Amino acid sequence: xxxxxxxxxxxxxxxxxHALRHALADPLSAAALKLDLxxxxxxxxxxxxxxxxxxxVRAVQADVxxxxxxxxxxxxxxxxxxxxxEETSLRDVCRAAGVPLDGPEATLPPQAMRPRSxxxxxxxxxxxxxxxxxxxxxxxxxxxxxxxxxxxxxGSQEPGAGRPQxxxxxxxxIPEAGTLFVARAAVAADGGHLEISERDGRLVAxxxxxxxxxxGRRGDA
Amino acid sequence: xxxxxxxxEPRVRASLVELIRELGHEASAVGTVADARDALxxxxxxxxxxxxxxxxxxxxxxxxxxxxxxxxxxxxxxTGKGSIVAAVDAIKAGAHDFLLKPLKPTLLASxxxxxxxxxxxxxxxxxxxAAAGRIGEMVGRSPLMQEIFRLIARVAGSEAPVMxxxxxxTGKEVAARTVHALSRRARGPFVAVNCGAISPNLVESELFGxxxxxxxxxxxxxxxxxxxAHGGTLFLDEVTEMPPDLQVKFLRVLDTRTFRRVxxxxxxxxxxxxxxxxxxxxxxxxxxxxxxxDLFYRLNVFPLRMPPLRERKPDIPALASHFLSxxxxxxxxxxxxxxxxxxxxxxxxxxxxxxxxxxxxVHRAYVLSDPPVVQSGAxxxxxxxxxxxxxxxxxxxxxxxxxxxxVRVGEKLEAVERKxxxxxxxxxxxxxxxxxxMLGISLKTVYNRLKQYGLDHPRLPGGRARGS
Numbered sequence: 277x278x279x280x281x282x283x284x285x286x287x288x289x290x291x292x293x294h295a296l297r298h299a300l301a302d303p304l305s306a307a308a309l310k311l312d313l314x315x316x317x318x319x320x321x322x323x324x325x326x327x328x329x330x331x332x333v334r335a336v337q338a339d340v341x342x343x344x345x346x347x348x349x350x351x352x353x354x355x356x357x358x359x360x361x362e363e364t365s366l367r368d369v370c371r372a373a374g375v376p377l378d379g380p381e382a383t384l385p386p387q388a389m390r391p392r393s394x395x396x397x398x399x400x401x402x403x404x405x406x407x408x409x410x411x412x413x414x415x416x417x418x419x420x421x422x423x424x425x426x427x428x429x430x431g432s433q434e435p436g437a438g439r440p441q442x443x444x445x446x447x448x449x450i451p452e453a454g455t456l457f458v459a460r461a462a463v464a465a466d467g468g469h470l471e472i473s474e475r476d477g478r479l480v481a482x483x484x485x486x487x488x489x490x491x492g493r494r495g496d497a
Numbered sequence: 498x499x500x501x502x503x504x505x506e507p508r509v510r511a512s513l514v515e516l517i518r519e520l521g522h523e524a525s526a527v528g529t530v531a532d533a534r535d536a537l538x539x540x541x542x543x544x545x546x547x548x549x550x551x552x553x554x555x556x557x558x559x560x561x562x563x564x565x566x567x568x569x570x571x572x573x574x575x576t577g578k579g580s581i582v583a584a585v586d587a588i589k590a591g592a593h594d595f596l597l598k599p600l601k602p603t604l605l606a607s608x609x610x611x612x613x614x615x616x617x618x619x620x621x622x623x624x625x626x627a628a629a630g631r632i633g634e635m636v637g638r639s640p641l642m643q644e645i646f647r648l649i650a651r652v653a654g655s656e657a658p659v660m661x662x663x664x665x666x667t668g669k670e671v672a673a674r675t676v677h678a679l680s681r682r683a684r685g686p687f688v689a690v691n692c693g694a695i696s697p698n699l700v701e702s703e704l705f706g707x708x709x710x711x712x713x714x715x716x717x718x719x720x721x722x723x724x725x726a727h728g729g730t731l732f733l734d735e736v737t738e739m740p741p742d743l744q745v746k747f748l749r750v751l752d753t754r755t756f757r758r759v760x761x762x763x764x765x766x767x768x769x770x771x772x773x774x775x776x777x778x779x780x781x782x783x784x785x786x787x788x789x790x791d792l793f794y795r796l797n798v799f800p801l802r803m804p805p806l807r808e809r810k811p812d813i814p815a816l817a818s819h820f821l822s823x824x825x826x827x828x829x830x831x832x833x834x835x836x837x838x839x840x841x842x843x844x845x846x847x848x849x850x851x852x853x854x855x856x857x858x859v860h861r862a863y864v865l866s867d868p869p870v871v872q873s874g875a876x877x878x879x880x881x882x883x884x885x886x887x888x889x890x891x892x893x894x895x896x897x898x899x900x901x902x903x904v905r906v907g908e909k910l911e912a913v914e915r916k917x918x919x920x921x922x923x924x925x926x927x928x929x930x931x932x933x934x935m936l937g938i939s940l941k942t943v944y945n946r947l948k949q950y951g952l953d954h955p956r957l958p959g960g961r962a963r964g965s
Contacts, residue, residue, distance in 0.1 A: 298550070298577040301598035302506040305575075309512035312602030313519055339508060442552065448506055 288464040292353070295457070299446040300346050307339035345454065346446075352458045356465050361388040366418055366425050366485070373398040375429070378415040384425060387487045389466050397459035398427070398483065401470070404443075404452050405431025405479045420487070427483040430475065440472045440479060498613050499540065502526035503533040503547035503559050504575065509600075513546065520606055522613070530554035534562050541567035544612055546596075546605075548575045549583050557583075557590050564591040569654070571612050575600065581752055581795065588798050594656030597754060604754065607728070607768055611681045633675030635668065636819045637812040641804045645672070652799045653679035658771040660736075660796050662779060663803030665939045666853030669774040670734060672803060677730040682770055685729030690722050693738025694945030700743050701759050704750075711760020723756055726769045733773040735941065736796065737782045744789045751795055771796060776939055806848040806855060813843050816852060820859040821871060831868040835859075838873030846880050850930065850940075915950045918943070 310332050317324035365384050370377055372395040402414040411432035418427050444460045446453050456472075463470040468485035500517050504510040505528045517524035522544075527536050530553050537545070537559075545563040549556035556574060563570045571593040576584040584595035593612070596605055630638045632646045652659055653676050661669045670689065677687045695703050702712075706721030722731065733739070739747065750756045751771070755764045773796045775782075782788035806813070817835050825832045839862065848854050858879045865875035902920045904913050918932070925931040929947075933940040946952075 294577075298598070301577050302509050304599035306506070306508040306512045308600055309509070309516050309602050309605075312606075313512070313516050316519055335508065335512075447552070 288469065289461070292457070292461045292464055295445055296346065296349060296353070300343060303339040303342040303346070307336045307343075310336050310339070349454050349458060353461050356390060356393045356458070356462050359390040359393050359465075361390050361466060363387070364389050364391050366427060369394045370398060370416055370418070370427070373402065375399065375402045375414065375416045377418050383420055384418055385420065385487050387425060387466075387485060389485065390462065393462035393465065397462035397470075398429070400452070400455045401459050401472075401481045401483075402429050402431070404456060405429050405433050405472075405481050407431065407433045414481075423486055425485050425487050429481040429483075431479055431481075433479040434477055440474050443472050444470060498522045498543040498609070500524045500544045500546060500609070501533070501536050501542040501563075503530075503536075503545065503551065503556070504528065505548060505550075505552050509548075513600075513605075516602060516605070517546075517609065520609055522609065528552070530556075530558050530562075533559045537562050537566040537570075541570055544571045544573065544609065546573045546575065549587065557587055560587050560590045560592045571655075573605075573608060585795060585798055588655070588657045592655075597752075601754075601766055604766055604768060614681065630815060631819075633678050634671050635675055636815050637809060638815060639809040639811045641809050642812055645801065645803065648799075648801055649675055650679065652676060652801075654681070655799075656770050658773070658796050658798045659801055660779065660799065661772065661774040661801045661803060663774075663776065664805050664851055665776050665941065666851030667803035667805055668852045669776075669803055670732065672801065673730070673732045673772040673774060676772055677732075677770075680730065680770065682729050686726055687730050687732065688722055688726035689732040689734055691734045691738075691941065691945050692743070693735045693942055694949060695740075695743070696949065700740070701746070704743075704746070705756045705758050706761075707759035708761045711758070715760065718758070721756075721758065723750060723767045723769065724758075724765070726767075728768055729770070731769040731771055733771065733796070735775060735939070736773040737775045737777045737779060737788050738942075739788075741787075741789070744792050748789065748792050748795070751792075806851045810844055813855065814840050816855055817843060817859050817871075820856045821863065824860050824863050828863075830863075832863060832866070832871065833869045835862075835871040836873050836876075839871050839876035842873055842876040842880060853940075911950075914946065915952075918946055918950070919952065 314324065314329065314332050317328070363386050365386050366389075367377060367384050369389060369391055372391065375398050398416075402416070406412060406414040414429045414431035416427055416429050418425065443450060443453070444456055446457050450456075460470045463483055463485070466485055468483060470484075471482045473480050473482065500522050502510055502513045502517070502524060504513060504526065507528070510526045510528060514524045514526045525536065525542075527533050528551075530551050533545075533547065533551075536542075541563075545559065547556045547559040547563075551559070556576075560572050560574065563572045572587075572591065574584055574587040574592045574595040575598055576587075576595050577598050584592075587595060594608060596608065630636065632649060635642070635646065635649075637643070637646070649672065659673070659676055661672050663669050673689070674687060677683060690704075701707075702715075702719070702721065704721045704723055706719050706724050707715045709715060709718045750767060754767055756767055757764055779788065779793060779797065783790050783793050806816075814835075817840060821832060821835055843855065843858070846858075850857075858876070859871070861879045862871045862875040865878055866872045902913075902916050904916070918936070921932045921935055922929070925935070929943045930940050933943045936943070
């Protein structure tokens with residue numbers, strides 16, 4: 277299920293953990309329900325049909341597999357938290373991610389970012405918006421706006437049904453859901469925000485990070 | 498029963514459907530709000546189990562759609578531990594109860610069993626309490642009470658926590674018992690806890706029980722309050738008096754619906770409906786920091802204010818008659834009615850002690866009257882003997898004529914409280930109500946303290962109460 281997000285003074289990192297906790301509750305619920313069912317059948321006078329049992333056991337194994345993958349995400353969030361922010365520029369991070377910046381050279385100030393996690397986030401989101409890596413590469417456009425640096429990635433991927441922003445909430449049936457979720461967490465770890473929206477029938481990702489006011493004024497060529 | 502599952506996660510959805518069918522119900526399932534709206538058309542299910550987060554909207558939309566399609570469709574909301582606030586909102590919107598994810602199949606099974614057992618339409622007496630002039634043990638035809646009856650009849654069928662406020666003696670516990678009696682848990686236990694009277698040293702053992710040998714004196718396993726109330730209703734009386742430590746522990750149980758006995762390893766599921774009461778202003782208690790806002794939010798889902806008797810004087814004749822019947826049933830002296838003159842005397846009184854005071858006054862007038870009617874002279878005598886102006890607490894507490902209570906530095910607060918209580922009772926000739934007024938606590942707290950200190954004995958100063 278999707279996370280139902282309460283008013284949260286702790287902000288985006290807390291909301292991310294909240295969403296992961298909700299995602300974990302689903303396979304655990306499914307497994308608990310199936311195990312209860314198996315127990316009832318085993319205790320019933322007629323007993324349980326072996327093929328029915330095998331089917332349920334395999335389904336529980338699938339739930340365990342899902343749980344395991346979600347726990348891997350938790351470890352990846354821990355890795356992000358463990359990486360120390362460094363003074364760098366978005367241009368360098370994009371370069372490391374293999375995402376060229378398009379348009380006129382923007383003045384980008386140095387900012388504190390987790391370079392490895394941020395580059396990975398930009399790379400994975402760029403790949404997803406570019407028709408899951410199969411379409412032409414997404415182009416990036418960076419801007420300095422007051423106290424924020426933004427990066428817009430416009431790809432060729434067409435949005436599916438529902439709100440595109442849901443893609444970041446660990447939705448069911450999206451293979452890259454975990455990767456996108458980790459990207460959202462990486463951006464949030466540096467105080468930033470990631471949005472996915474639709475523009476002219478294409479997916480557009482918008483990254484946004486805060487910059488110190490003095491850094492914004494000083495700039496970086 | 499016909500059960501509709503609204504859950505977007507396919508494996509949870511399939512497992513729910515399979516288990517519900519295994520439990521003997523008809524089950525169907527959808528994954529979106531839009532499909533739920535369609536499925537809630539004819540025939541509307543008896544029960545709708547919905548996730549709160551759905552891809553095309555909010556589970557609250559499903560709650561509203563289900564209630565609109567069929568008012569008695571019971572909606573169970575599925576939610577995560579971090580979304581209790583959303584779950585409470587769902588209950589306010591009409592959901593019957595919520596179940597936490599990861600789901601505990603036993604809790605789901607018991608919720609469905611209760612709904613199934615009581616799925617038959619409510620008895621006519623419950624459906625039209627206003628016409629009957631009473632509901633459960635509550636009596637009244639005044640517009641205020643008619644509204645209270647309507648609210649109680651409405652909330653009783655749900656699992657929503659109820660917060661009953663009102664002055665001492667207005668009948669908060671009677672209202673709580675009525676909610677329980679009309680609920681699907683009526684066959685389960687009703688357990689009342691006075692939150693201000695639990696000894697701090699025994700809080701955990703009292704609430705959660707203990708295993709044999711878990712502490713000195715724990716000679717056998719003992720069930721706690723939660724365990725005793727399992728399957729029924731837990732009434733938290735004077736909830737604002739709950740110590741802060743206990744509020745935290747309580748909140749944890751409410752959030753997880755599990756607890757452990759003291760000294761135990763087993764996590765136990767708890768299935769209780771909560772009804773709380775207070776004679777204090779709850780919002781003020783939250784504002785002053787003495788009551789946790791999150792606990793307030795959890796308990797205050799369905800607020801119910803019991804009006805003081807002075808605001809519902811038209812109910813006095815019916816109430817007095819009701820109490821007379823109760824006394825006559827026990828004492829059998831041949832009383833049949835109350836003189837109009839006596840009722841006029843009662844009507845002139847302000848009833849600071851509310852319905853409880855009226856009940857005591859009727860009993861005393863009964864004792865003073867000759868059968869078959871309670872006479873106005875007896876009513877006058879009773880009310881003349883008790884007049885709140887007799888003991889204005891703020892003035893009398895400062896009177897130099899009252900004896901002093903010696904207190905040493907370092908003396909245990911409990912011992913000081915005991916001494917003060919005994920001295921106050923002695924000063925007012927054992928009148929517990931007067932003592933309560935002077936000490937600025939409720940009468941119920943006086944009773945509880947007397948019990949706590951082993952003073953609840955007829956020969957001791959606190960052993961009798963004026964007016965009873």
